[in-house]
Amino acid sequence: MDFAYTDEQKMLRDSIVKFAQRELNEGVDNRDRDQVFSRELWRKCAAIGIQGLPVPEAYGGSGVDPLSCAIALEALGYGCRDGGLVFSLSAHLLACVVPVWLHANEAQKQRYLPGLVDGSLVGMHAITEPGSGSDSFSLRTRAERDGDGWCLNGTKTFISNGPVGDVAIVFALTDAKKGFHGGVTAFLVDKATPGFSAGRKFEKMGLRTSPVGELVFDNMRVPDDAVLGSVGGGSAVFATAMDWERILLVAGHVGAIERLLETSITYARTRSQFGQLIGKFQAVAHKIADMKVQLEAARLLTYRSAWRLGHLRNASLDASITKLFVSESLVKVALDTVQIHGGYGYMVEYEVERALRDAVGSTIYSGTSEMQRSIIARWLGL
Numbered sequence: 001m002d003f004a005y006t007d008e009q010k011m012l013r014d015s016i017v018k019f020a021q022r023e024l025n026e027g028v029d030n031r032d033r034d035q036v037f038s039r040e041l042w043r044k045c046a047a048i049g050i051q052g053l054p055v056p057e058a059y060g061g062s063g064v065d066p067l068s069c070a071i072a073l074e075a076l077g078y079g080c081r082d083g084g085l086v087f088s089l090s091a092h093l094l095a096c097v098v099p100v101w102l103h104a105n106e107a108q109k110q111r112y113l114p115g116l117v118d119g120s121l122v123g124m125h126a127i128t129e130p131g132s133g134s135d136s137f138s139l140r141t142r143a144e145r146d147g148d149g150w151c152l153n154g155t156k157t158f159i160s161n162g163p164v165g166d167v168a169i170v171f172a173l174t175d176a177k178k179g180f181h182g183g184v185t186a187f188l189v190d191k192a193t194p195g196f197s198a199g200r201k202f203e204k205m206g207l208r209t210s211p212v213g214e215l216v217f218d219n220m221r222v223p224d225d226a227v228l229g230s231v232g233g234g235s236a237v238f239a240t241a242m243d244w245e246r247i248l249l250v251a252g253h254v255g256a257i258e259r260l261l262e263t264s265i266t267y268a269r270t271r272s273q274f275g276q277l278i279g280k281f282q283a284v285a286h287k288i289a290d291m292k293v294q295l296e297a298a299r300l301l302t303y304r305s306a307w308r309l310g311h312l313r314n315a316s317l318d319a320s321i322t323k324l325f326v327s328e329s330l331v332k333v334a335l336d337t338v339q340i341h342g343g344y345g346y347m348v349e350y351e352v353e354r355a356l357r358d359a360v361g362s363t364i365y366s367g368t369s370e371m372q373r374s375i376i377a378r379w380l381g382l
Contacts, residue, residue, distance in 0.1 A: 001304060001307060003067075003300070003303045003304075003307075005071065008068070009067075009068050009071050012064070012068060012071060012072050012075070013071050013072065013074070013075040014075075015048070016048070016050075016072055016075035016076055016079060017075045017078055017079040018079070019044075019048055019079070020075070020076055020078075020079025020080040021079045021080075023041070023044050024041055024044075024045075024079070024080040024081075024082055024085060025080065025081045025082065028081050028082045028209075029348065029349075029351065029354070031082065031084075031208075031209045032082075032084070032208045032209055032354055033208075035203070035208045035209065035211070036209060037084075037085075037088065037163075037164050037209055037210065037211050038085070038209070039164075041082075041085060042085075042088075042089075042119055042122065043119040043120075045085075045089055045119070046117065046118050046119025046120075047119070049061070049062045050072070050076065050089055050093070051089065051092060051093055051097065051116060051117050051118075051119060052093075052097065052113075052116070052117030052118075053068075053069045053072055053073075053093065054066065054069050054098065054101070055097060055101050055113060055117055056101075059101070059109055059110075059113035059114055059117060060113065060114045060117040060118055061101075061113070061117050065310050066244075066247070066248065066306045066307070066309040066310040067303060067306045067307045067310065069248055069251075069306065070247070070248050070251040070302055070303060070306035071251070071303075073086075073090060073248055073249075073251040073252045073255070074251045074252065074254045074255040074258075074299070074302070075255060076089070076252055076255065077251065077252030077253060077254065077255025077256045077259075078255030078256070078258050078259050079255070081259075081351060081355075082209055083206065083207055083209075083210075083256065083354070083355065083358030083359075084206075084207040084208055084209030084210035084358070085209050085210065086252045086256075087160070087207050087210045087249075087252075087358075088122075088160065088161055088209070088210040088211075090245070090248070090249040090252055091123075091125065091160040091161060091210075091245070091249070092116070092122060092123040092124075092160075092161060093123075094241065094244040094245040094248055094249055095123075095125035095160075095169075095241040095244075095245050096116065096123030096124060096125050096167070096168075096169055096241075097113070097116045097117070097123055098240065098241065098244045099125075099169055099186070099228065099237050099240050099241045100112055100113060100116065100123075100169070100188065100228070101113060102240055103186070103228050103229040103233075103236070103237050103240065104188070104228055104229075105225075107225065108188060108225070108228070112167060112188065115166075115167075116167070120166075121166040121167055122161050122164055122165045122166050122167075123161065123165060123166070123167055123168070123169075124159055124160065124161050124162055124165035124167070124168040124169070124215070125159070125160070125168070125169050125241055126156040126159050126162075126168045126169060126170045126171065126215050127139075127156070127171040127238060128156060128157055128158045128159065129141060129154065129155060129156055129157060130155060130157045139154075139171060139172065139173045139180070139184060140154055140173070141153065141154025141155070141156065141170070141171070141172040141173065141217065142154060142172060142173050142174075143172035143173065143174050143185060143187065144174075146221055148223065148224055149221055149222055149223040149224055149226070150172075150174075150187070150221070150222050150223075150224070150226070150227075151219055151220065151221050152170065152172050152187065152189075152195070152217040152219075152220045152221075152222065153217055153218060153219060153220070154172065154216075154217050155199070155214060155215070155216050155217070156170070156214065156215040156216075156217075157199075157213075157214050157215075158202070158212055159212065159213060159214065159215050160210060160211075160212055160365075161210070161211060161212075162198055162199075162201075162211065162212060162213035162214065162215055163198050163201040163211040163212075163213040164211050165191060165198075166190070166191050167188065167189065167190055167191065168188075168189050168191070168196075168215065169186050169187070169188060169189075169228060169237065169241075170186070170187045170188075170189050170215075170217070171184055171185070171186050171187075171234050171237075171238065172184065172185060172187065172234075174231060174232060175232060178232065180234075180235055181235045182232045182235070183232060184232070184234035184235060184238075185227060185229075185230075185231050185232055185233065185234045186227070186228040186229055186233070186234040186237040186238070187222055187226045187227060187228060188226050188227075188228045189220070189222055189226060193220055193221075193222060194220065194221070195217060195218045195219050195220030195221065196215070196216075196217060196220050197215075197216045197218070198213055198214070198215060198216075199213060199214030199215065199216050200213055200214055201213040204361070205357050205360060205361070206354070206356075206357030206358040206359070206360055206361055207357075207358050207361055239316065242316070242319065242366065242367065243309060243315050243316055243319045244309065245366050246319035246320060246322060246323035246366050246367065246372075247302065247305045247306055247309055247315065247318065247319045247322050247323070248302075248306060248309075249323075249366060250298075250302060250322060250323055250326035250327060250330075250362070251302050251306070253298070253326050253327060253329075253330040253359075253362060254295070254298050254299050254302050254326060256330060256334075256355065256358075256359070257291070257294065257295045257298060257326075257329060257330055257333045258295055260291070260333050260334060260337045260352070260355060261288070261291045261292060261295055261333065263337060263352065264287075264288050264291060264336070264337050264340050264341075265279075265288060267340060267341055268284055268285070268288060268340060278340070284340055287336045287339070287340060288340070290332075290336070291333050291336060291337075294329040294332065294333060295329075295333075297325070297329070298325060298326045298329050298330075301321065301322050301325055301326065302322055302326060304318070305318040305319060305321070305322040316375070316379075317375075317376065317379045320367070320372040320375040320376050320379075321372075321376060323366060323367065323372055324369055324372035324373065324376070326362075327362035327363045327369065328363060328369060330359045330362050331356075331359045331360060331362065331363060333359075334352070334355045334356040334358075334359035335356055335359075337352045337355065337356070338352050338353060338356050
């Protein structure tokens, strides 16, 4: 497979990098400190098409293929130093917008996609519950038949964009006997629905500009046309979200790795100790060489998986491999960047400590590294 950029992909990448560097980085240290989610920046990103990259033009999107989407999100991760904003955008696009595009009926697409794409709506994906953690299949949120609709009761936690979101894909158990495969249904729900409330917002180690919180459903009644996909078909909606998220969310991580590599090279070429530039010390040079290897491997793996996402019936194995490798590479590169900068790397003003804090979560969200290894092992028949 040849992953050389087409002219269109090169233009897409260059335009996003320039936009991000020009529009998204000012005041990022203050936003991180104060845990501020910026609707203004959200709308600016929508104006250049970030929130609707793969969505057909008929619904306001750009209609790009998964590989081009990966290239675009990599460019965003490279140009934007606000890791929380990149994460919120990616979670919105990959875990909410894409499942709506691929599983909604025409009326639902017409109702939700234009707003999700143009920046007027913030999307959420609500499956994780307080007692489940990595065991997403052990749902306690229930949806019971109520006349010509459904009544939902339950609590979701660690929901990205939860405190600021406008529309959520909510997973609820509709047939306990069938379990997750056949017994769980996905619902499209507006935050204004009676019985829907946003619970407490969580304070986090990193990604502080991406708000995370609880969602509570207390006798929330929704009509039949709130069902996303089919009754009992929630597992298919969830699988779509995870394949796209695990492959393309980490595309932004690839961009961050490249930015950290360049930051480390610049520092190693200008910082002197013991009468010479620190880049001349093998201990430093080898760390940077390893960063380059991890960048190239992560990029190729992400591009290959994104290509397969658009060409194969099932890319779940590729998604787990990609998510595992790229997220762990990001953490290592971020930690090595701090180490190369020494005491300065530990200081807020150099910004690399924030990159490390943002990176740590990558091995937890969208399925922990341990879960990805278990998934890969199952695909290998173990």
